[in-house]
Amino acid sequence: MLRRLARLLPAALLLGLAALSLTPPVRAQTPASPGARFAFADTTLLRDTLDLHFDGLFELADSLRITPDSLRAYAIRYDMPLSRLVFLADSLGTRVDSVGTVFTREQFNPLARRTDRLTSFRYESTYTPARQSAAWGNSVTADLVRGPATLHNATVVRVDRIIGGSTIGFTRSNNSSTEAGWRFSPNLAAGGRVNYTRTENDQLGSKRVTQNTDLQGSLRGRYSLAPHLGGDLNFFGGPFNEPSNSLSSGSKQGIGTQVDGRLQYTGTSWITMDNHGTGSVRFGHATIPARARFPTQDLRYNLQGNVSMWPSSPASVTVNYALNGDHTERASTSTQYVTGPGGPTDVDTLVTDRLLSEPSGTASVDAATQFSAGGRGTLTLSANLSRSTRLLASERTSGLVLDRSLSRDAGFSVDGQLNMWGWSLDAQFNEDHPSDENPRTGAVSVPVDGGFDAVTVDYRERSRILNRSISAQATRALTSHLTFRARGNVSLTQNRYAVVDNAYLAQTDGVPVKPGDAQDNYRQSYRIEGTYMPSGRFSTTVGLQVSRVTQLLLDALRSISNKEDRVYTTDWVWTYRLFAGLTANQRNQINATYTNNIYHPQNNRLVLSYSTVTTLNATLTRHLTADLTHNTIYGPNGGYAVAVDGLQYFSVSDATRDYTLSGRLNYTPTPAFTLTLFPTYRANEREDRTGGINVTTSTRAQLDMSAGASLNTNVTERARLTGSIYRNFSSRRDVTYRAGVPNYQPSSAYDYWSGSLQLSWQL
Numbered sequence: 001m002l003r004r005l006a007r008l009l010p011a012a013l014l015l016g017l018a019a020l021s022l023t024p025p026v027r028a029q030t031p032a033s034p035g036a037r038f039a040f041a042d043t044t045l046l047r048d049t050l051d052l053h054f055d056g057l058f059e060l061a062d063s064l065r066i067t068p069d070s071l072r073a074y075a076i077r078y079d080m081p082l083s084r085l086v087f088l089a090d091s092l093g094t095r096v097d098s099v100g101t102v103f104t105r106e107q108f109n110p111l112a113r114r115t116d117r118l119t120s121f122r123y124e125s126t127y128t129p130a131r132q133s134a135a136w137g138n139s140v141t142a143d144l145v146r147g148p149a150t151l152h153n154a155t156v157v158r159v160d161r162i163i164g165g166s167t168i169g170f171t172r173s174n175n176s177s178t179e180a181g182w183r184f185s186p187n188l189a190a191g192g193r194v195n196y197t198r199t200e201n202d203q204l205g206s207k208r209v210t211q212n213t214d215l216q217g218s219l220r221g222r223y224s225l226a227p228h229l230g231g232d233l234n235f236f237g238g239p240f241n242e243p244s245n246s247l248s249s250g251s252k253q254g255i256g257t258q259v260d261g262r263l264q265y266t267g268t269s270w271i272t273m274d275n276h277g278t279g280s281v282r283f284g285h286a287t288i289p290a291r292a293r294f295p296t297q298d299l300r301y302n303l304q305g306n307v308s309m310w311p312s313s314p315a316s317v318t319v320n321y322a323l324n325g326d327h328t329e330r331a332s333t334s335t336q337y338v339t340g341p342g343g344p345t346d347v348d349t350l351v352t353d354r355l356l357s358e359p360s361g362t363a364s365v366d367a368a369t370q371f372s373a374g375g376r377g378t379l380t381l382s383a384n385l386s387r388s389t390r391l392l393a394s395e396r397t398s399g400l401v402l403d404r405s406l407s408r409d410a411g412f413s414v415d416g417q418l419n420m421w422g423w424s425l426d427a428q429f430n431e432d433h434p435s436d437e438n439p440r441t442g443a444v445s446v447p448v449d450g451g452f453d454a455v456t457v458d459y460r461e462r463s464r465i466l467n468r469s470i471s472a473q474a475t476r477a478l479t480s481h482l483t484f485r486a487r488g489n490v491s492l493t494q495n496r497y498a499v500v501d502n503a504y505l506a507q508t509d510g511v512p513v514k515p516g517d518a519q520d521n522y523r524q525s526y527r528i529e530g531t532y533m534p535s536g537r538f539s540t541t542v543g544l545q546v547s548r549v550t551q552l553l554l555d556a557l558r559s560i561s562n563k564e565d566r567v568y569t570t571d572w573v574w575t576y577r578l579f580a581g582l583t584a585n586q587r588n589q590i591n592a593t594y595t596n597n598i599y600h601p602q603n604n605r606l607v608l609s610y611s612t613v614t615t616l617n618a619t620l621t622r623h624l625t626a627d628l629t630h631n632t633i634y635g636p637n638g639g640y641a642v643a644v645d646g647l648q649y650f651s652v653s654d655a656t657r658d659y660t661l662s663g664r665l666n667y668t669p670t671p672a673f674t675l676t677l678f679p680t681y682r683a684n685e686r687e688d689r690t691g692g693i694n695v696t697t698s699t700r701a702q703l704d705m706s707a708g709a710s711l712n713t714n715v716t717e718r719a720r721l722t723g724s725i726y727r728n729f730s731s732r733r734d735v736t737y738r739a740g741v742p743n744y745q746p747s748s749a750y751d752y753w754s755g756s757l758q759l760s761w762q763l
Contacts, residue, residue, distance in 0.1 A: 057082065110150040110181035110189040111220055111232075118145035123761045131728070131752040134161045148183040150191075169203040179218065187222040193236070210243045216258075228267030231276075234260050240282060252296060252330070254284015263305075269312060275305030286331035292353035296329040314372045325361030326391075332356050358404060362388040377418035377425075385410050406437040411467075424475045432467040437500060444508045457504040459513050466494040481534050488526035495519050517558050522550040525567075540574035559599065566594045581619040588612050606650055607637040623668050631660040638689070652689045654697075659683040672713035676726075678706040695740070702732040708755065715759075723757035 057068050060082055075082055120143040128135045137158040144151040155176040162169045174196070181191030195214040200207070216238035224230035237257035262276040279301040286294045302324040309317040333353055364386035371379045388407040411432035418425040440461045445452040469491035477483050497516035504513065529543030547567040553559050571589040578584055591609040611633040618626045638653035662680040669675075684700040708726030715721050731749040735742050 060086070110183045110191065111187070111222060115145060116147050118143055120144075121762065124758055126723075126756060126758045128754075128756045129752075130754045131750065132163045135159070150181045150183065150189075151179075153178045167203075170200075171202075172198075172200040174198040181218065181220070189220045190218065191220075192217045192238075212241060212243055214238065214240050226267075229263075229265045231262040231264050233262075240284070251289075252284055252286045254282055254296070256280060256282030256284070256298070270310050272308045272311060273305070275303070277301065277303035277305075286329065286355065288331050288333055288353055291333065292331065294329075294331050294355040296331075296355070298329060299325070299327045301325050314374075315369070316372075317367070317369050319365065319367045321365045323361075323363050325359065327357070327359045329355055329357045358391055360389045360391045360404065362386070364388075364409075375419060377416065377420075379417075380415040381412070382415070383410075383412040403439045405439075407434065408436075409434040422476055425472070426474075427470075427472040429470045430467070433465070434467070435462060435464045437462045440513075442513050444504075444511050444513055446508050446511050455508055457507050457513065459499055459504045460501045461515055462498050462500045463516065464496045464498075466492070468492045481532060483531045483533075484529075485531070486526070486528045488524075490524045491522070493521040495521075518554040520550075520552045520554070522548075522552075524548050537577040538575070540572070542572050543570065545569040562598045564596045564598065566596070568592045583617045585615040585617075586613065603639070604648075605637060605639050608635060610634045625666045627664040629660070629662045631658075631662075633658040654689060655687045657683075657685045657687075672711065674710045676706075676708060676710065678704075680704040696737050698737065699735045700732065702730065705729040719759065719761040721757075721759055723755060725753065725755035725757070728752055728754055 057072060060071065071082070075085055120141075122141045124137075124139045126135075126137045128137075135158065137156065139157075140153070140155045142151070142153045153176070156174075158173050160171040162171070176196045177193065179191060179193035181189045183189040193216050195216070196212070198209070198211045200209045216236045219235040220232070221234070222230065222232045235257065236259070237255070239255050240253070242252040258278065258280040260276070260278040263273070264275070265271070265273040280298070282296075282298040284296055284298075286296050304320075304322040304324075306318060306320045308319075311318075331353065332355075364384065366382060366384035368380055368382035370381075386407075386409045390405045390407070391403075409432065411430065411434075413428065413430040415428045416426070437460060439458060441456065441458050443454045443456050446455050469489065471487065471489040473485065473487035475483065475485045495516070496518050499513050499515050505511075525545060525547035527543060527545035529541055531539065531541045533539040545568075547565075547569075549565040549567070551564075552562050569589065569591045571587060573585075573587045575583065575585045589609070589611050591611075593607045595605045595607070597603045611631070613629065613631045616626075616628040620626055634655070634657055636652045636655035638651050640648040641651045643649055660680065660682050663678070665677040667675040680703070682700075682702045682704075684698075685696060686698045688695045688697045706726050706728045708724060710724035712722045713720070729749075729751040731747060733747040734745040736745065737743065
């Protein structure tokens with residue numbers, strides 16, 4: 001009875017919402033942009049949640065010579081519309097992917113001030129309660145400008161309260177940066193800054209405090225070497241005090257300097273250049289209290305930039321590079337236990353103090369050449385080369401142990417796009433050769449006295465991977481209302497492993513370690529779909545996708561697991577504006593996965609899935625909106641049985657049924673205040689059919705409810721209060737069946753408050 005009501009509930013709510021709908025439509029997919037290639041570039045989810053639009057995404061990405069997905073990711077990362085993001089990049093003289101970095105770097109720069117008198121004070125306080133934690137944060141930003149004198153301070157204080165079982169832990173962190181400067185000219189400023197950091201961890205009655213204070217002088221300058229060639233250069237220097245960051249390493253003190261700068265050239269139309277980097281050198285000593293003292297020298301650097309040639313011509317070349325390194329020395333104490341001649345009871349403890357130094361760094365370069373034929377199409381050839389060394393530090397009982405991971409990568413790609421005779425064709429070919437060399441720990445079976453003994457050894461293993469793929473997509477607007485799209489993809493991944501050292505052989509009497517299992521993975525798929533949009537009120541898409549996935553383990557002992565999956569998927573998606581304030585969306589999908597075990601055909605299986613997702617979006621009144629989503633999934637699966645005629649027949653062994661009904665109700669009496677209700681009901685049922693009849697084995701029912709309010713209002717002309725508070729409730733009941741007898745599990749339920757409240761006050 002309950003299942004029938006659940007099935008009828010969406011239809012009843014549909015009729016009720018239709019009767020109340022009186023206002024313009026909401027959340028319907030916008031019509032396709034001119035040209036089939038740019039159809040449906042915008043998405044409902046991002047428009048509704050982030051208020052970000054991506055109109056003209058493909059055209060803008062083509063003009064900037066970057067990929068559309070990268071441009072869209074930058075807009076989401078910085079929470080800016082595309083037009084605003086590009087405008088800021090032009091005004092700052094930087095690339096779109098560096099807007100946030102430049103903002104962070106320039107906030108302390110006296111040369112970036114555009115006013116001779118400024119008094120600014122901004123205070124923010126945020127309280128965020130959750131089920132097992134609560135966080136309280138306070139931040140202050142102050143700016144004072146009086147002619148050539150500037151003062152900037154940014155302070156953040158945060159307290160986290162974490163509940164784990166019967167214990168309560170606290171983490172308190174204080175971070176403050178203060179810089180004062182004097183601007184001698186528009187291109188030269190000097191000053192000093194103080195960076196203070198304190199972290200206090202109180203867990204299980206154990207309290208640990210780390211504190212660091214850096215005093216630095218600063219010198220900032222902007223220069224012009226030639227017309228259209230210039231940049232900026234900043235120096236910082238002073239004493240440093242670095243506390244111990246582990247139980248087995250010491251603290252460091254000394255003096256150091258840091259420099260960062262930028263070199264940019266935009267003098268001609270055929271070449272532009274933008275390079276920036278940072279570097280630091282520190283001299284000091286590392287101390288293990290009451291034990292040892294070592295002189296240290298640390299060097300860090302980071303350089304990156306790009307060069308573009310003929311950026312506005314039909315044929316352009318772009319080269320990007322990155323280079324960074326880290327040569328940091330640290331003191332460490334290691335402990336070894338040596339067994340003496342007296343046997344297990346005669347153990348000596350050997351403590352060794354040492355200075356660890358292991359450089360790490362990354363170097364990469366990629367180049368791309370793009371040929372453009374106006375609106376006809378583009379062809380892009382690109383290649384990349386990189387090498388990276390990364391430190392792997394682990395704190396063991398014997399002390400701090402450093403090892404490294406070495407990675408290399410080399411690849412190239414060809415990307416083409418063609419518009420002709422109403423068709424839009426996109427094709428890509430990629431080939432990549434990454435490799436990694438990492439430390440490993442494994443066991444080796446060593447013959448001992450007629451038997452075998454497992455010896456654990458440390459060794460290094462190198463993995464080589466070959467990734468090769470080709471994909472293509474063709475799109476055509478057959479009529480003003482009908483669009484056809486077809487795409488295909490073929491890819492191959494090969495994994496090979498080898499042990500690259502032999503130092504461990506002395507522990508195994510020459511018995512080698514077995515490297516990882518070599519394997520090949522092959523994938524191919526194609527999809528065809530058609531979209532019909534007779535008007536702005538209705539659109540529908542029907543698609544069919546066929547995929548093949550093959551996994552081959554080349555080791556003879558593991559090849560028994562080799563298998564091949566064939567996946568067939570068909571779906572039907574439609575969107576319809578039923579009335580002036582009601583839009584309905586539905587997705588129907590049928591999926592079949594045939595698994596063929598190459599050497600064990602008796603284990604072949606078939607997994608089926610039938611799913612339907614229906615969503616209703618309604619604007620009931622000017623202040624009240626409602627969304628409703630109903631999801632149902634039926635998933636039978638099973639194996640194959642051989643009949644008397646020798647043929648294999650599919651036999652369902654078990655099946656699952658999943659139902660989800662969720663909603664959202666928003667009431668906004670004023671723009672500053674919103675009440676929200678989020679109810680969700682989930683039901684799951686599993687059936688066993690091995691005996692020829694349907695036998696229920698388990699059921700689950702869960703109800704989640706979240707209700708609360710959000711606030712966004714001005715308290716005064718200079719103070720603003722924003723935040724939200726929610727009451728969350730969840731209850732779940734599981735029932736298992738044995739021989740048809742239900743076994744009711746104890747129900748689980750919880751309810752708690754969550755939210756965030758932020759007060760901002762600006763002078």
